[in-house]
Amino acid sequence: GSVTELNPVDDLVLEIADVMQPDVIVLDITPARGPQIFEALRTSAATEKIPIVALTNANMPVENLKSAGANTAKLHFVDRAQATPRHIIAMIRECIASKPEMRQDNGESESNKST
Secondary structure (H helix, E strand, C coil): CCCCCCCCCHHHHHHHHHHHCCCCEEEECCCCCHHHHHHHHHHCCCCCCCCEEEEECCCCCCHHHHHHCCCCCCEEEEECCCCCHHHHHHHHHHHHHHCHHHCCCCCCCHHHCCC
16 A cells, blocks of 8 residues: 655655655645755755656746756656646656665565565
8 A cells, every 4th residue: 555645834845755755755846835845855865866746837947946856866747737636646656666676576566565
């Protein structure tokens, strides 16, 4: 299974991601605080390798965000007006499948193993 943590408070994103070490972060990048949160996630040693699915407005420039994350984890930028739940879930699955520590020789991820 999977665990989902919803965080409506911008100031806690980095702290929660640092503690939980998620397989992927879905981040709604709003013009007000989104770029600052994104930058904090990309520059923190604890979170810089975590893939991000970033939902943006079509009119919000993401070029600076793309270059800020170019040498770190995999980034997916999605226009939130065109994103469907199925599309976002597919991106999340792709991010998880592409993480080296999530791939096993038998194709089973650590998070799916039963104890």
